[in-house]
Amino acid sequence: MKLWKRNLIACWFGMFVTGVGMSQIAPVLPLFIQHLGVENTDLISKFSGIAFGITFISLAIFSPIWGQAADKVGRKPMLLRASLGMTIIIGCMGFAPNVYVLIILRLLQGTVGGYSTACTTLIATQADKEHAGYALGTLSTANIAGSLLGPTIGGFLDETFGLQSVFFITGTMMFIAFITTCLFVKESFTREDKEVLSMKDIWNTIPQKNLTITLFVTFFILNLALYSVEPIITVYVTQLSVNAAHISLLAGITFSASGLANIIAAPRLGKLSDKIGAHKIIFVCLVLAAITFIPQAFVKNTWQLMVLRFLLGLTAGGLTPSVNILIKKITPYNLTGRIFGVNMSAAYLGTFSGSIIGGQIAGCFGIRYVFFVTSALLFLNAIWVYFKVYKKLNLDNCNHVGHLAK
Template sequence: MPIWKRNLFVCWIGVFIAAIGMSEVAPILPLYIRYLGIENTSLVSQLSGIIFGITYLITAIFSPIWGQAADKVGRKPMILRAGIGLSIVYLLMGFVPNVYFLIALCAVQGAITGYSTACNTLIATQTDSEHVGYALGTLSTASIAGSLLGPTLSGVIEATLGVKAVFFIISGLLFIAFIITLLLVQESFARNNKKSQGVWDIWNMVPQKELTVVILITFFVLGIGLYSVEPIMTQYVTKLSPNASHIALISGLVFSATGLSNIIAAPRLGKLSDKIGAHKVIMIALIVAGVLYIPQAFVQNPWQLLVLRFLLGFAMGGLIPSISIMIKKITPDNLTGRIFGFNMSLGYLGVAAGSILGGQIAGRFSFQYVFYVTSGLMFLNAVWVYYRVYKKWDIVV
């Protein structure tokens, strides 16, 4: 097996598990908050958004730092650091005595992560140009599938073993990912001993500044779109089916529908991006996503919602690999880690903004307004991409 394929396989497993860990709290978070002593429904919604969002907010701050470290000391050490650190944090989450300790650990989790950034940079720089679109497209399925399949896993574990077992099992899986990364990943890397550059110095070295800004902001909007509904999904499903048992499991299945279709679509759309251009794929995906959010506000039961989330996954499957491919094409290799770090930082900011925004909108207005706002953001982003990227890409690149 070629080294790039083995690295891709190991990174896929690790990113998948890390993404599960980042998202697995979504369906159980309201239940865990109640378990820790909070009973008020509106307060639970707002705390869910804050707790879920704080991890990504802190991650957004640290992601460029870890991206720069990956360019300086290597990507494999960054993967190992994040893997063992996350394993320890999830273990501790299972022992928190109250919601304040949970918030603190979520903040720590955000500070030590960077798993996906390091893996994306490793694959982008260690894979030949002929296969990089396929490799990044495949790797993107790990992140989004883990993020959206994670709630199902946590729902099943919560229903069978209890809410605390969710954290213990994810901790163990991350430790396994750490071990296989240590043993199997190979990296050809020349250590860079040059003085670290500031953000402004790095920005001055970026050749396509306008395209880079639009691509990074698009990833920010994608984060909002994917996670604006996560903090409220369990309660939305409860509203749609108030007498159902195993609400966490049903909510997880709704999330998983998007992850399943994303797994199917992302590698194929990654290849399609190599053939017809990532700028074309991203335009279509943004428009389709904007359309599919609207009917989710009008569903009458969880199974209608599940179908729409499944269809949404096909659109989302075209966004992440296309963004990664576009960054790779317009960014020099010596800046790849840092630009991917900035990209992940904005993505995590989008997740934090979406999580907090979704929780606040649902708590103050209604669940339906979350879908309206998210749809509007997708359409606005599509218009911006059309004028700033789509019409210029073939000329510039």
């Protein structure tokens, strides 16, 4: 088995566990904060929002830093650092004596993170050009599927083993990811640049700045769209399922439907992007995702919503690997870790922004408007991608073919 394939399997497991660990705590945070002695409902909501969001803010800040470290010392050391650090910190959350300690630990969780960034950089630099789309597509399913399936897993663990067990079991899973990384991930790392570059120097060495910015924004919008519904999905399912039992389970399945579809679609669309071009996949999937959001505002029952969320997952499955493929192609090798770090920062900011914006729109205008606003953002992004990415790369490909013909 080729090295990149073996590393892909190990990294997939680690990223899936990381995604689950990051998201499965979210649905039990309000209950755990209440368990820690906060009884006022408004305070529980405020502390829950702070505890949830602060992890993604710190991830957004530190992802480029850890990406730079990966370019200097290698990607495997960053994988070991992140997995072991999260093992300790998430495990300690189960012993938090009050909500303030919990928030500090959530902040530290984001600070020591960066597992996904290192995994993406490792596979992007190891996989050969012909299989890059397939490799990054497969890898992207781990993080997104873990994030989307996490809330359902967290709710199940809470009901079965109790609140504190969620943190202990998640910490154990992260330790398994650490062991898996230590034993099975192999890297022959050679640092190419000996000088420490500033962010200004790094930016000046990027050959296609406009294209890079467009891809960052696309990744931000994608994650904003995926998580805009997270704060209100349970309320929406409750409205659609009057007097239905197991609302929380139905909400978990509805939200996780996108994750299942992503697992199915991402490797296939990644492989297709290797054949026809990642820029084409990005544009088409953005348009289809925007269209898929609209009927979600008019569903009459939970099952219709589940089907549409599944279709959304199919379209989203083509976006993450295609963005990563293009970033890999236009980024100098010695800057790959840093640029992927910035891209992951955009993703984490999108996750945080989606959760905040979705809840605010639902509270001010109604749940259905969340789907309209998200669809509009995706359409606008698709138009921008068409002019800045799709047409440009199509023209470049045509010029390249014409040059070869001469």
